[in-house]
Amino acid sequence: MSEINFGIIGTGRMAATMMAALTAASGVKILAVSSESKDRAASFAKFHAIPQAYHGIDALLRDERIDAVYIANATENHYQSTLSALNAGKAVLCEKPIAISASESKEIEQAAARAGKLCMEAMWTFFLPTYQRLFKSYEETELGTPLYLYSDFGYPVSKEVSPRLYASTVGSGVLLDRGVYPIALALKLFGPVNQILGKVDRTPEGVDIHAALQLFHNNGAESQLAVSFRVLLQNRAVLSSTSGSISLEPPVIGAESIRVSRASLELPTLGIQSLSIKERLKQHLRQSSLLRRINTIKSAGKLEHHTYGGNQYLPLINHFCELYRTDKLVSNVFSLSASTQVLEVIDQANKL
Ligand SMILES: NC(=O)c1ccc[n+]([C@@H]2O[C@H](COP(=O)([O-])OP(=O)(O)OC[C@H]3O[C@@H](n4cnc5c(N)ncnc54)[C@H](OP(=O)(O)O)[C@@H]3O)[C@@H](O)[C@H]2O)c1
Structure with a gap:
């Protein structure tokens, strides 16, 4: 199995949570982390034993050893971070939501197609x-x-x-x-x-x-x-x-x-005279609170x-790695156009 070298973008709660899944995935190596804060990058790298800490996403994206990035910075930064990563030739797994509007997501779709790189939103629930x-x-x-x-x-x-x-x-x-x-x-x-x-x-x-x-x-x-x-x-x-x-x-x-x-x-x-014996028996049994209770349990x-085993995010990471290793650019479970359609609904809901 070919090894995939990952870079982590962001040092918040979700980046820390996803470390366990990335570490548990076979053939994944985490080479670097970047943060808008030099100190946060350094302390995150130290805590998670990541070899390289970068101050700012651009420095991480210049690292040619990195094949793919996991983007977990603040939601409003997903769009720009994803575009930058694709333009730098990296495959992208981006936290939800991948952008804050359908038009941003559409741009990401186009950028991924132009770059010829795998890009998907981390809709992890679909893989459970x-x-x-x-x-x-x-x-x-x-x-x-x-x-x-x-x-x-x-x-x-x-x-x-x-x-x-x-x-x-x-x-x-x-x-x-x-x-x-x-x-x-x-x-x-x-x-x-x-x-x-x-x-x-x-x-x-x-x-x-x-x-x-x-x-x-x-x-x-x-x-x-x-x-x-x-x-x-x-x-x-x-x-x-x-x-x-x-x-x-x-x-x-x-x-x-x-x-x-x-x-x-x-x-x-039907009327009581035309009920079969079975129906009449049923009616009689319905008078028993115990049997009604059993029926309630049965009808539930x-x-x-x-x-999902030990880690709820691992099925998603395995899916992304499988797509990467088989040179797929789009997820067959949750595509970028699905991400855009979700944001179209949110755009419309915001007008209600
Ligand atoms: N899939 C899921 O189950 C799940 C669950 C929760 C959240 N999320 C998604 O993940 C993304 C990040 O959410 P989050 O809960 O990780 O948010 P968060 O803890 O607030 O972190 C978001 C980003 O804020 C920056 N930041 C600024 N000040 C910080 C500080 N003092 N400590 C740590 N980070 C700081 C970090 O980026 P820099 O280091 O680059 O500045 C960090 O990556 C969101 O888009 C959210 O929708 C997904």
């Missing part, structure tokens, strides 16, 4: 075994025709704990930070959207902190999505089809459990467990 199971169920119409998605992602987070999310500068807000996940899922399943309804709540400074969206897809399906910094949502995604539903159980981001429920196609109850569906 539970999401793969959901996609397979969808493709195989295991539960009939899929027509409706409910997906949400939200838990309360305060300005004090996460000032980055509330900053009244570009790149902040719940749509860019959390909205990308359910929107990407809706588009992956049902494709392009022709109408968006909903409501976006903002702070007095204009930062979006809660959003409820209804997407109407060209294929006739509908998605009901919610994201929040304000309240604890269900953190679940339920795909409903004509014969049943399949759900990514909480926490939807990082789900390891899936619930499969099959619709029981019972005939409507079958729970399946699909673990």
Whole structure:
């Protein structure tokens, strides 16, 4: 297996988190890290035993030994960092969201095509075994025709704990930070959207902190999505089809459990005289609270467990490395044009 030399751009929480996955991936070597602060680059490199620390992205991009970069700096810098890396001839794995608007993302698509370099947004959830199971169920119409998605992602987070999310500068807000996940899922399943309804709540400074969206897809399906910094949502995604539903159980981001429920196609109850013995027995049993309780448990569906193992980001890193080693320029699971479509929905939601 050929070795891939990585450079890390950014030294924040996510860069530190991703170190474990990059270190665990086979055939990956982390050669350098860069930061806008010389001291942060040096201390990050020392802590993670990275041989080279660079002050500024340009210095790292001049390092010819580096094949690929993982970009995890602040959201508003993703666009420029990705363009610079592509222009320097590096393959790019960029944190979500890859840009802050569809037009920026479109430019990235064009730059990647011009450079002939692999570039993708780190939509890591799509590589988890539970999401793969959901996609397979969808493709195989295991539960009939899929027509409706409910997906949400939200838990309360305060300005004090996460000032980055509330900053009244570009790149902040719940749509860019959390909205990308359910929107990407809706588009992956049902494709392009022709109408968006909903409501976006903002702070007095204009930062979006809660959003409820209804997407109407060209294929006739509908998605009901919610994201929040304000309240604890269900953190679940339920795909409903004509014969049943399949759900990514909480926490939807990082789900390891899936619930499969099959619709029981019972005939409507007729008048008591015309009921069969079986129906009459059923009616009688419905008077038992214990049996109703058992029925509640049964109708909740079958729970399946699909673990991602030790690190939730490793399946994404393995996918990126596989694409790199096989000279692919676009991910077949989450392409750059999918990134652009997600940002198109966010652009429109921002106008609601
Ligand atoms: N995939 C996921 O599960 C996930 C989870 C969380 C976040 N993210 C994404 O990852 C990106 C980074 O998020 P984050 O949570 O890592 O944000 P963060 O901790 O605020 O760091 C963002 C960047 O801010 C700079 N920075 C400025 N002052 C800093 C300081 N005192 N300490 C550390 N860094 C400082 C760093 O870049 P420099 O060193 O270059 O200045 C750092 O890379 C965001 O775009 C976010 O959407 C993804």
